[in-house]
Amino acid sequence: MKMSTQDQVLPELDLEVLEQKENKIVLFNDEVNTFDHVIDMLVAACDHTPVQAEQCSLIVHYKGKCNVKTGGYDDLKPRCTALLEAGLTAEIQ
Incomplete structure (x- = not known):
């Protein structure tokens, strides 16, 4: 017996895993911090490579904000802190 698409059973989604993937640190632009300071902090706090941190700092500068890290809330909280x-403007969303 062939099942129609309406009859197919979809696997259950693990909501805890989905919630963890949705957490992100958003870094916002400011007129105070230098590019070098932002890059240094992204390397130190978010484990970015220098190139990745530089790219994020440029996105923040030109777009106003950038998602700089995703993951579980417990991992992101100390990074955002x-x-x-360090004087940056960031939040977990």
């Missing part, structure tokens, strides 16, 4: 303590 480090960015905030």
